[in-house]
Amino acid sequence: MLESVTPTGDAERIPSPAGKSSVRPKELGLKKGELRELLRLMILARTMDDAAIRLQSEGELLVYPSFRGQEAAQVGSAFALDRDDFIFPTFREFAAAIVHGVDPVIYLEYHRGTWHGGPYDPMENRFGPICITLATQIAHAVGFAMGMKLDGKPVVTLAYFGDGAASEGDFHEACNFAAVFNAPVVLFCQNNGWAISVPQSEQMAAPIYLRAQGYGFPGVRVDGNDVLAVNRATKEAADRARSGNGPTLIEAVTYRMAAHTTNDDASRYRDSREVARWKRLDPIDRYRKWLLAEKIVTKAVVAKMERDAKRAAKALSEGTKKLEPPPPEDLFEFAYGSPPPELLRQQKDISRFARGRDA
């Protein structure tokens, strides 16, 4: 057991920031349709993100954490999984949720405040509830992966977390469990440079992927704005997990283009030049340019993707606006398998006041 694997070096970049590449598409093991699908999903994701931001500004969502800038990291990784693979997200994985098939309107229940972060069926969707408390979901993912291994099921579990979350004790305990139980899990860190207002340099003194070595499994760092690099690294990690070779830590280096949430004022703590610099590394621009250069898509195809995304975003807006909180009596329905007598009494109490007011 006492052996560790050296991490594969520095960030790999397949399409360069300028949209060029020395890699032939074929070498990537992705069909042209899949290469196009990645672009479509990134465009869709960003459009949905924009729609959510708009919904928030219109007062239709309470607060919303944009993933702008992280489309390649989320789409590239989620796209590498099979339908049955299970994702444990944080609060910023709306893009991954869309890729994995979660109903985006129900997903937004959380941000609208009509329910907590898991009213979609997590089991059916193979997508855990939105997880707020940093790093705690990693242990859930590892436990789930342990379960899949016990069952001998060829299912991969992927946990998303941020650079900030990697400072929590739960990160460590879960990584070590993953190593000790050789759990088929992918530990996917989106290092977007910030934990709210705290830059990476004040959160840690070494790159996150290096920690893997201390646990005894591979750690890789990828250019998180390179959808193909992310996809390849995730696929490799998923294959490793599926074939019984245990966990992999992936550090996808990306950038949080927006403020922490729509409530946050990032100008208080970061320089707009840093944001501008990263804007030039925009993951969608880069990838689209490369696909166009490689003649894998035409401008017309891209235009259609954008139109379709807008349509989906419109549906999202309309659907979201229709979301209503359930009656307050429902608060007593889901805490236990069946509500104990005291809870039923309390349910009557809330009802008395709620109905009284309504009447």
Added chain:
Amino acid sequence: MLESVTPTGDAERIPSPAGKSSVRPKELGLKKGELRELLRLMILARTMDDAAIRLQSEGELLVYPSFRGQEAAQVGSAFALDRDDFIFPTFREFAAAIVHGVDPVIYLEYHRGTWHGGPYDPMENRFGPICITLATQIAHAVGFAMGMKLDGKPVVTLAYFGDGAASEGDFHEACNFAAVFNAPVVLFCQNNGWAISVPQSEQMAAPIYLRAQGYGFPGVRVDGNDVLAVNRATKEAADRARSGNGPTLIEAVTYRMAAHTTNDDASRYRDSREVARWKRLDPIDRYRKWLLAEKIVTKAVVAKMERDAKRAAKALSEGTKKLEPPPPEDLFEFAYGSPPPELLRQQKDISRFARGRDA
């Protein structure tokens, strides 16, 4: 900030198991008196440990966690510190406590059950209270070290912890704090191969010292049964800390020769052959042989050390047997700066019953 230091390779051994060495004493930077003192302290420590085990078997201590086999790790490291340096121990650092000057009788109050693990003055003794909850003391040490740094005081803080403790989330959070705040702290892991009944191979999948790299400070592994290697590594780490170069993780590979505590039955989970193998690597035997071979001590000197140690152990036994719990009213004296009125009422209540019984 984003750079990590490669750990210095595998366990160093200065005196080989057979008691030979290719190292000349001079190269070690220790005076002959100090080399002798290390032996004296190890002999003293073991004799005190034996006395404590005996006290427990006589019913004078409730339970006692022997450090047998770990004398080199504890003595070598504690001896590397200055008097003003501050140690945060676990529950197994009786040897380190002795080296650092804690009154051994008062130390045993904890194991006798007359008080919790800190009735000696931790500030005066520069030795924190006995800490039971695994890994939690590391954050205390890091905080203390942050404080010393803020004060610009040339004080080193050393936290002891075990291989088992290294699995706790608190280990991780504290290590990362140490790195981020460049705290003058030595993180000293006594890897004795076991967390109660769980062997190292089931606790982790990579060596502990490798984790340092992921935090961005040096990690070294030393032969924990080699008092000189331990001493040298600790001195280097302390110098590094004292000169503003931050934390070091030391993994001292040693072995818990006794059961986890006097209550534990190690035969349930480990092979006596493993214990026998490590007995041949006994840290005191090795070092004594080497000192004799190098003519740094004579047999007579060793015999005197043993006699003196026995005398100290006798004093320990006698002193410990005299320890009495304070009157129950004292339970209300130390919870707060001054007991709130309700606590005074409760104090009267306990008094009523205690005195009633006494009378």
Added chain:
Amino acid sequence: MPEFTMSKAINRALAHELKRDPRMLVFGEDVGKLGGIFRVTDGLQKRFGKKRVFDTPSAEAAIAGSALGLALAGWHPVAEMQFDGFSYPALDQVISHVARYKNRTKGVVSLPLVIRMPCGGGLRGKEHHAESPETYYAHTPGLKVLCPSGALDAYELMQQAIRDPDPVIVLEPKRLYGVAEKGQLGKGALPMGIARTVRDGREATIVTYGGMVPRAVEAAEQAEAQGISAQVLDLRSLAPLDIEGLRDAVRATGRAVVVHEAPKTLGLGAEIAARIMEECFDRLQTPVVRVTGYDTPYPPPLLEDPWFPTVERIADAVTRVVRT
């Protein structure tokens, strides 16, 4: 008539359920070869294999968190926290996730899992080894909390906990682990959530649970010697509370003493006293008296005797509520 210590009875319950339910898992620190500090899991690994009964690294948050994940994966985890005082590193996972996952998912996901741990004093345990953490758990909506008072009931409660669809915390009074009870395991079960009258009495009700039940009975016997008839009610379930059972008992006697090991302030006794007032005000002859651990940190082992409720303190309280 066979005889079982509580640790043996719980061991039997775990074995019985492991056999019945092939999805059940037992894990935690030292539960495998060692069989747990109190031997509650003794022999289980040998009998059911390392796949289903296994040791973990010392990492309580991950024990609780991975139990949650395993439950999602359709396994049925029964996780051990080695001691009450070492369950605190897992509190965040328990409060923030285990207790709420079902609610968060609008009832879609159930978490049939058990977290069991020794609790309370009585064995001269050192700091962190003699905690009574019930308030932390019982105050947390979404959890059920059980606490047996003897071997036979421990067997039943453990089985019920394992078969329950919700996360259940089982607190095992360590002072009772070695106490033997005569009887058949698995006979005459009371349903989960129902308090049990351990001893009948007319003038006062001693409400208690877990390790204090035998002591309450002893105190009731002492009281009887002085001509006072005291009932003893064993709550068994600390969350949810059997409010009806509590009400019926205290309405009948009109006087109550609540006994527990945890500190007084916001100990379970606070809730019980408040409930008794709410439910029995018109019948209450005297205020409910709480006999509890004191509001200090847990005492050093050699001072635990006067710190935890003694038979004497309980009997004194019973006399007071009846005679004043």
Added chain:
Amino acid sequence: MPEFTMSKAINRALAHELKRDPRMLVFGEDVGKLGGIFRVTDGLQKRFGKKRVFDTPSAEAAIAGSALGLALAGWHPVAEMQFDGFSYPALDQVISHVARYKNRTKGVVSLPLVIRMPCGGGLRGKEHHAESPETYYAHTPGLKVLCPSGALDAYELMQQAIRDPDPVIVLEPKRLYGVAEKGQLGKGALPMGIARTVRDGREATIVTYGGMVPRAVEAAEQAEAQGISAQVLDLRSLAPLDIEGLRDAVRATGRAVVVHEAPKTLGLGAEIAARIMEECFDRLQTPVVRVTGYDTPYPPPLLEDPWFPTVERIADAVTRVVRT
């Protein structure tokens, strides 16, 4: 007359103490440049420097644990937990160490440190952002727990907490952060640990604290309109409780309603109700009524209004205790 929001008032208190006490430190997640999510630490880093006001990694156990170490080193830490619900990962450090270090060392070591955090609902906070964790803290011997109910008192309590020799948890009701109060900061302080009569009344006492105080006053006004005279008592200190103040208040009115945001079972109201019974039994006309959050996990934001005690629910309870 100047006017201060509660967040501004606490900010002023922190600044005042940072200036007075050169050993004081302020740290936590995002307390530096950002000035905290609620801007409570706004400008402090700029004014007092990065050495004394600094951000930490997201690691609550290490925040609490390093605060302890810094206090041992003679510094005076005022650490922030970003939200109530994110204080749970630090519970082990707080329960096992912060609360007990003094006792463990037989009184030799004092830990003058403050852990402050927002608490409660009212801002449509999402899961984990609207917790009322007071029971977890107030049940833990060795801690003091304060909770202000307005800007001026928050200023005082924060100063007192910082100057106290013991570890103090300060819970800052986030629904009051933005509420302004007129007055001078630092005038007319009540000592720590003393409850305050916010409103006089003869027929019933509403016992409450923090974010529910303004609501209780409103309910008392509504009751007055119906001819009921209700007193409002603001506890200010949740641990230790001002039992004398509580007793005097309720003995005078003979009726009590307890109000808080936390769930009912083992919420602070349980202790208050139990104490009232113990101290005022002979004067109590009716059982104490608890108006609290319900025993469910915290509600989704858009359902928080009916879940937390409303003015209507409080007024209804006041009417009930007086009219029945």
